[in-house]
Amino acid sequence: MRRLYPVSRAEEPLDTLEALADAYAYPEASPTPWLRANMVASLDGAARHDGRSQALSSDADMRVFGVLRVLADAVVVGAETVRQEGYRPARVREAFTARRAAAGQPPAPAIAVVSASLDLDFSAPLFTAPVTPTLLLTGADAAPDRVTAAKKAGAVVVVAGAGHGVDPAQAVAELADRGLRRLLCEGGPRLLAQFAAAGAVDELCLTLAPLVTAGGAPRIMNGPMIAVPERFHPVSILEEDGYLFTRYTHSHRQSHQHG
Secondary structure (H helix, E strand, C coil): CEEEHHHHHHHCCCCCCCHHHHHCCCCCCCCCEEEEEEEEEEEEEEEEEEEEHHHHCHHHHHHHHHHHHCCCCEEEHHHHHHHHHHHCCCCHHHHHHHHHCCCCCCCCCCEEEEECCCCCCCCHHHHHCCCCCCCEEEEECCHHHHHHHHHCCCCCCEECCCCCCHHHHHHHHHHHHCCCCEEEECHHHHHHHHHCCCCCCCCCEECCCCCCCCCCCHHHHHCCCCCCCEEEEEEEEEECCEEEEEEEECCCCCCCCCC
């Protein structure tokens, strides 16, 4: 993997997982929680092909995906994506055990599923066999029987909304209150759009795949429109096998960027 931007750092080696982790380290100067999103898109803007993102990925993309996970305290993901992608618990990466311990993190990040209805399979490994207990972010009006079933399965239910749904800003605050400040959102497109519209996305890591798909797949954000487009600033661009790994920070976070 090579660095294309910034040019001043183009000669820095990125041939180890440790070097890649250093390149994607969370900002140390941020006084508040930091939520980064990681998504992949085709050249023509598709976030999925045939309903899943896997067809757009590559070995290098999965390497970045894994590194971003091991740096996070929690991975935030929508219930629809959990169902479509067959989410499993985050696994322990032995190469990063010491790094996570030094950062005060458990061996693997928690998966935090955003779900209003709690329409999930609580017998799945995501709930029955996580290294770090799975969290469920839901609204105050969630069905009591589903809340009971979730807790019985071992999930930690977190109320992050006054009504039926989840408020993105409250979700981030609730996770931070539990010591989960380095957050990674893996979508899907509807959830990410909701978080972006609420101003909760601090950083976007977007993999641009050298593929075209056509069809009617959603973009990486597919939800409420932001009234005035918000500006993000480039931090870095990496490349391998034609895939571009871009990293942007929101303008309100630019002073805390780390790359």
